[in-house]
Amino acid sequence: MNKKTGVKISGTGSYFPKKVLTNADLEKMVDTSDEWITTRTGIQARCIAQQNETTSDLAYHASVEAIKAAGISAEQIDLILVATITPDMFFPSTACILQTKLGLKDAPAFDLLAACSGFIYGLSAAKGYIESGVYKNVLLVGAETLSKITDWTDRNTCVLFGDGAGAMVLSASEENDDILSFYLGADGSYADLLYLPGGGSAHPATVDTVNEKLHTMKMFGKEVFKVAVPKMALAAQKSLELAGKTPEDIKLFIPHQANMRIIQAVAKKLNISMERVFVNIHKTGNISSATTITALDEAIKMGKLGKGDLVELVAFGGGFTWGSALIRI
């Protein structure tokens, strides 16, 4: 029997819009305070896309960087996957729009929706396509412009989210096996705790849906928090178990950046000290599918990871969905 094709993480990249919205800025927009936001969430600032800046624009910049880091030409990409809950439009997919921006033709391209777990769901898909020998170089992107589906009058949600994109090139390899394991889960009975009701077949856009603000995110934060912590801890444990590893084997734990208190609670459950937990939520806010990949890219750029280091990515989001992946850098 032929040896199974391995998967190599060949490059990563990220991109953030230039405009930064601080907690002080938010104090002028809604009844909130820097003190409340910082102590409850750990967020101090977030990047916000310009009005004419789209999710595919952010995805493009992150992708160019990841392709360069991979040392391949864009033409060698033979599959494009974009995880997003804020596509440029319903269809065509943001992945197709990105394909054209990258100057590519013919490579299959599609979007994947698993909310904040989207990048990890995407990793599992990329792994499957490469290991089965179907594609050799997969471009996987997590990109969001959450500012465009945020109700800027709702202090419960508008302080939490930001915009940004991260990208990874995964390649077929004889030597590497960089995605050691993954674990995915979902529970649709929680759908109405974190969602965007308007615009789909349930509530097609009308003047009423606009007036009722159905085109912006709705969230019951306390309930989300309660489920997020145990599910993220479970997911983290499962992918470690599947790879026969323990928390001690991980160089860096990179959890979804939704709330500093969620991150601390999950780390505590796993008995991982905060020194081994990568956190950049203070300057990004929650960027849904882009959080784990942009944090990973930043950790690599900061020199926090050496060749062969094990990293665990864990996420949780709308759906609810959750997932983890144990990867080697």
Ligand SMILES: CC(C)(COP(=O)(O)OP(=O)(O)OC[C@H]1O[C@@H](n2cnc3c(N)ncnc32)[C@H](O)[C@@H]1OP(=O)(O)O)[C@@H](O)C(=O)NCCC(=O)NCCS
């Ligand atoms: C949203 C979240 C930060 C709120 O923190 P919390 O400690 O649960 O706060 P509560 O919901 O109990 O709200 C406490 C009070 O603060 C108020 N409040 C909410 N947002 C506020 C803000 N931005 N500024 C000031 N006060 C605010 C609430 O109105 C409430 O006031 P009340 O007691 O008079 O009703 C927290 O629940 C959370 O992060 N949940 C998870 C959200 C998440 O991660 N979503 C994405 C998952 S991928």
